[in-house]
Amino acid sequence: MENAKILVVEDEKSISDIIKFNLQKEGFSVIASYDGEDALLAVKMENPDLILLDVMLPKVDGFTVCKKVRETSTVPIIMLTAKEEEVDKVLGLELGADDYMTKPFGMRELLARIKANLRRATIALGPEIDTAQSNEKEFGDLTIDLNRYEIRKKGKILELTLREFELLRYLAERENKVFSREQLLEEVWGYEYYGDIRTVDVTVRRLREKLEDDSSNPKYIMTKRGIGYYFCRA
Numbered sequence: 001m002e003n004a005k006i007l008v009v010e011d012e013k014s015i016s017d018i019i020k021f022n023l024q025k026e027g028f029s030v031i032a033s034y035d036g037e038d039a040l041l042a043v044k045m046e047n048p049d050l051i052l053l054d055v056m057l058p059k060v061d062g063f064t065v066c067k068k069v070r071e072t073s074t075v076p077i078i079m080l081t082a083k084e085e086e087v088d089k090v091l092g093l094e095l096g097a098d099d100y101m102t103k104p105f106g107m108r109e110l111l112a113r114i115k116a117n118l119r120r121a122t123i124a125l126g127p128e129i130d131t132a133q134s135n136e137k138e139f140g141d142l143t144i145d146l147n148r149y150e151i152r153k154k155g156k157i158l159e160l161t162l163r164e165f166e167l168l169r170y171l172a173e174r175e176n177k178v179f180s181r182e183q184l185l186e187e188v189w190g191y192e193y194y195g196d197i198r199t200v201d202v203t204v205r206r207l208r209e210k211l212e213d214d215s216s217n218p219k220y221i222m223t224k225r226g227i228g229y230y231f232c233r234a
C-alpha cells in the first residue's frame with residue numbers, strides 16, 4: 001500500500017503541489033494531472049491505484065472524468081469539491097465516486113481517507129487472498145464470491161464498485177435484518193463520514209440499478225420506511 005500509485009487531478013498548481021509533497025512524504029508514488037483530458041489519458045497509461053479528482057477542471061470536468069473512468073475501472077475515486085458545491089457530492093457519488101472531501105481539507109484527513117480507500121481496494125485485490133480459490137456464498141439467485149470480490153446474478157457477473165460490493169455483502173450476510181443509514185455508514189464505510197446519510201441512499205440506488213430487474217420495485221435490497229434498509233432473497 002505504501003508504494004501505491006496515486007493520480008492527483010487538480011488544476012490549482014499550489015494545491016496539487018502540496019498534496020503531491022505530502023503523499024510522496026508518505027511513500028506514495030504520485031502522478032499529477034492539471035486538466036480532465038490529461039487525467040483520462042493518465043488513467044489509461046499509468047493505471048493508478050487511486051484517483052484524487054477535483055470537480056472544476058479545464059477541458060473535461062471531474063464528473064465527466066469520473067463517469068468515463070467508471071466505464072472501465074473500479075479504481076477508488078475520491079472527489080475533491082469546494083465547500084459551496086454541496087449538491088455536487090451527491091452527483092459525484094451517483095457517477096461512481098467512492099468518497100469525497102470538501103476543500104479546504106487537512107492533509108492528515110486526506111491521508112486517512114486515501115489509506116481507508118486503498119485498504120478496501122487492497123483487501124479486494126491483495127496477494128494474501130488466493131483469487132484462484134473461490135469462496136462462494138449463495139443468496140437465492142445471487143452468488144457472492146468473497147475471494148474474487150465478484151457478485152453474480154443467475155451466473156452473470158455484476159459490475160460493482162468496491163463500495164457497492166461491500167454494502168451488498170454486508171446486508172446479504174445479515175439477511176432480513178434492518179439497518180439504519182447511520183449504522184451502514186459506520187459499518188460499511190468504516191469511519192466518520194461527516195454523517196451524510198445521503199451517501200447510503202445514493203449507493204443503494206446505484207446498486208439497485210445494477211442488481212434489480214426493476215429498480216423501482218426492488219426484490220433484494222428493501223427499504224424499511226423510516227428506518228433503513230435490509231436484504232431479502234428475491
Ligand code: CA
Pocket residue numbers: 010011012054055056057
Ligand atoms: Ca479546480
